Amino acid sequence: MLLAEQVREPEAERGLTRRLQLTEGLLWLRAAQGDPYAALLCGVPGGEPERLRGRGPLWRAATGDWVVTDHATAARALAGDGVEPVTPFGLPADPPGGIDAAAGVPGELPARCDLAAVARRGAARALAGGDAATVELLADAEPALDALLRPQDPERTRRAVAAGAALSGRAARPLLAATGVRLAATLAVNAVAALLAADAWGRLAAEPGLAPRAVAETLRHAPPLRLLPLTVTGAPGWGDGQLAAGDRVVLLLGVANRDPAAFADPDRFDPDRPAGPVLVPGGPLAGAVDFARGYAEALLARLAAAAPRLRADAPPVRPGRAPVTAAAARFDVRAD
Numbered sequence: 001m002l003l004a005e006q007v008r009e010p011e012a013e014r015g016l017t018r019r020l021q022l023t024e025g026l027l028w029l030r031a032a033q034g035d036p037y038a039a040l041l042c043g044v045p046g047g048e049p050e051r052l053r054g055r056g057p058l059w060r061a062a063t064g065d066w067v068v069t070d071h072a073t074a075a076r077a078l079a080g081d082g083v084e085p086v087t088p089f090g091l092p093a094d095p096p097g098g099i100d101a102a103a104g105v106p107g108e109l110p111a112r113c114d115l116a117a118v119a120r121r122g123a124a125r126a127l128a129g130g131d132a133a134t135v136e137l138l139a140d141a142e143p144a145l146d147a148l149l150r151p152q153d154p155e156r157t158r159r160a161v162a163a164g165a166a167l168s169g170r171a172a173r174p175l176l177a178a179t180g181v182r183l184a185a186t187l188a189v190n191a192v193a194a195l196l197a198a199d200a201w202g203r204l205a206a207e208p209g210l211a212p213r214a215v216a217e218t219l220r221h222a223p224p225l226r227l228l229p230l231t232v233t234g235a236p237g238w239g240d241g242q243l244a245a246g247d248r249v250v251l252l253l254g255v256a257n258r259d260p261a262a263f264a265d266p267d268r269f270d271p272d273r274p275a276g277p278v279l280v281p282g283g284p285l286a287g288a289v290d291f292a293r294g295y296a297e298a299l300l301a302r303l304a305a306a307a308p309r310l311r312a313d314a315p316p317v318r319p320g321r322a323p324v325t326a327a328a329a330r331f332d333v334r335a336d
Contacts, residue, residue, distance in 0.1 A: 021151075149227060
């Protein structure tokens with residue numbers, strides 16, 4: 001028989017579990033009551049782009065968050081007028097400097113593989129520089145971006161918090177370490193999936209310049225950061241006087257980047273689309289986005305050379321608690 005002390009959860013852990021469960025329960029309640037933003041966070045019907053846009057360019061969700069759906073307002077917010085991005089673990093911007101994202105791209109690929117796992121391992125390898133302990137911390141920190149807006153399960157939350165603290169003292173660029181794997185792997189998987197769905201994969205091997213264009217279009221069509229939470233710090237000129245210091249505003253970048261007022265035929269993936277005003281996070285997240293872009297471009301080029309007839313066995317499988325990134329848990333592909 002187990003002793004009571006062996007099964008009794010410490011008070012702090014019980015408190016964390018209760019807070020996570022309460023937040024998650026309230027989110028589902030708001031979704032059931034018809035709030036489209038809550039439905040989007042829960043990944044259930046009701047959070048479709050047309051419903052979100054139907055509330056207007058700036059509106060307050062039942063969760064208390066302010067929601068931005070249109071391109072023009074999101075562009076002004078991204079410029080930093082009276083707001084600042086919310087980052088995992090409250091990490092500040094990293095010091096200048098980059099990482100060779102291509103260093104993580106595998107030299108060989110199996111004939112059949114889970115591309116999501118391959119992409120994650122490669123991104124972690126580039127960020128960790130071959131250090132196995134850091135690779136483990138990167139894996140534990142992966143849910144941090146999605147946890148900004150959707151509670152994760154208690155055990156994953158504890159591991160992520162511990163990993164964030166460890167990376168803060170160990171990594172040269174802690175914010176990149178906490179966000180880079182998920183952003184890079186998601187962007188790469190989304191680009192491959194979009195090219196395959198558009199029947200454009202075969203062009204990659206013949207057109208070396210297509211990979212950067214495909215990644216740029218993926219940043220618009222299926223960005224790895226679909227939702228960007230901001231904290232109001234002043235009186236934004238774009239807020240119509242509705243926003244107060246301390247409010248949280250969430251830019252729906254995945255919706256705003258398909259705004260018909262900004263892009264022609266916005267729901268179509270078109271790597272030949274002329275360069276346009278794609279909304280991409282800057283500020284403290286600029287380094288992570290640049291790393292993701294470089295990694296996705298390098299992985300696409302490598303895949304095109306190794307598997308010019310690549311095809312998917314099934315669409316990417318996306319977990320239920322990843323509203324910010326819509327990261328793929330699995331993406332089975334084969335090189336025929």
